[in-house]
Amino acid sequence: MDSITLKAAQFVTGFDAGTAPEAARHAARIGFVDCIGCMLAGAAEPAVELAAVIATPMPGSNEAAPAVNGRFYGAGDAALINGVAGHVLDFDDVALAGHPSTVLVPTILALGHERHSTGAEALAAWLAGYELWAHLDEIEPGHLHDRGFHPTAVMGTLACAAAAARLLGLNVGQTRHALAIAASLAAGLVANFGSMTKSLHAGRTAQSGIHAARLASAGYTGSADVFEHRTGFLRAFSPSGTPQLDPAGFRIGEVSLAERYGVNLKRYPTCYATHRALDAMLDLVRQHDLAPDTVETIHVHTGATQKLMLRNSRPQTGLEAKFSMEFAMAGAVVQRRLGLDELTDGFVQRPEVQALLERVEVTASEDKAGADLPNAPFDLVWVDTTDGRVLRHAPVAHARGSWQLPLERAEIRDKFLDCASRKLPQARAGQLFDRLWALEDIRDLREIALI
Known part of the structure; x- marks a missing residue:
């Protein structure tokens, strides 16, 4: 029987990024560039080192992933620290009423490092996570902020589980379980905006996505109808109380919302x-x-x-x-x-x-x-x-840097260098930008040197 949960899992496992519109692929590309710049700029913030207290370094392990604090960790802990670093300055991209790249990129970098994933696989994982988030958001007429939920931490957990499931090569059944597990790990409150905990939302979301996919890969199970059940995710988090639960209305795979909404790049490090x-x-x-x-x-x-x-x-x-x-x-x-x-x-x-x-x-x-x-x-x-x-001033409908008023490559590069050069030498930051701009050409994510 068709269901929203099943359609989501089928999309994640079967998604072919090669068929995605170029605009959607561009959104993923600049999402990676912008997020990694913000991660490097945020690396020295106190919240990053404090978050590392609950992470376990893995020095000497060839499988450990780098974090911007200069240490190596298992994928989940690397995603935690890099997610905090990417979001702590609130300079990261915005879309879908949240911050998609600040959770998806740390997830993909950490797990992709461990698995020697390619840049093309990374781009596909970002798009799979984004599209899931976007299409679930489309069938809810309300806004999570109005109910006190932070969409980055709630919807983002599902998106990160989808991205991680892609990179792990999970089948439809395992991906369905991963999404169900992630649905129970989703959490984050608007009341914590303006404190360190807001950036912890991003780190824990990325970490939770990896944990959910890994548990499912090991045989851990979740409910097969976790999205549409009357006590499931869509009803429990619904600010309107009237989410669209007909699977026919869940159009994932039929239209690219990454092409429609893209990402909005920030020109100021504020909300x-x-x-x-x-x-x-x-x-x-x-x-x-x-x-x-x-x-x-x-x-x-x-x-x-x-x-x-x-x-x-x-x-x-x-x-x-x-x-x-x-x-x-x-x-x-x-x-x-x-x-x-x-x-x-x-x-x-x-x-x-x-x-x-x-x-x-x-x-x-x-x-x-x-x-x-x-x-x-x-x-x-x-x-x-x-x-x-x-x-x-005339009414302003779109900020500069938005998907509707996008920045030019040179402007994106200027922001990246301003951020990344706070951690890396200027020349190395420039080389990293050029490498990330050609994301699909990267043969192994280990080529992206964060430390």
Whole structure:
């Protein structure tokens, strides 16, 4: 009998990446590039070394996978550490209301290293995981954030199990069990945004995907109807309470959602809910030469779900500031940019930044654009100046770097070098970028040297 769970397992095992649209393949390619850059940039963050406390190094083992902290681990622990590193700066790509590459890439790199997987196999595993996540998301009309769940940690666990099942070569039955096991390992709360635990979501998600696939490979079992059962995954996590449970409506394999939604690359290391407003604010700063002492009030009108994620109106640390619209606006005015160097405790606590936080007013609409992100149709930003002017920016529907307004290769390279060169010499970072850009040509993932 046909079911959503069975169709998912059949797709994962039978998916032929060679038939995927070039746009989908490009999404996977830039997802790898961007995530690995972010992993290298995040390698020195305290959260990464703290997460390593629960991982077991495997020095001297030829099968151990590298982590960006400079040590080798079993695949699950390497994925844990690299996932934390990739997400801790909140600079990683966005799609499907979450962060697909920051969980898929650490999963694939770690397990693929162990199995000598090729770049083409890595790309296929990323696409299999992405498509599963996307198509499950399509049959749920609500948004997980609204119920307090972090989609990266919930849907991402299933995606990582699918990617791991591909790399392990599991059959349909084993893959079905892997997805069922992963469904019970999925967890992560929006309440932990702005803390180290948000990056732990990514690391544990990647690790859980590997564990689920390995357990299934060893004969561990899960429910054959884990997605559609009345006490199963889709109902249990449903924010709407009305998920589409008819297998005919689950169109995985019929249309590529990776082609449709792709990945949105971040230009700022803050929650993506701030990016449209940041584009607008920085435009106003440059066009009108705004400075803190010329600003009376900054107004931002955004979406209710975006505002829900941006929980810190008066941040005191770099981590808290990543989830603050008030900080995004204040930082943009004070520094006329917003990059990794501004997301530090010292910058956040500067008196002129803290003073400007008080002059940012954020309102929200319940309207949603629909697509793959729980955003309002557009964000609005306007500024009341101390000399009585009102400076308005046109509505912003898509952030620069989004799938709709993509970055050029040179811009992606610039971001990668800015991130990777914080860990690697500049020349080596450039070589790594070129290698990753030609992902399908890599004969063995061990050629990707993270340490």
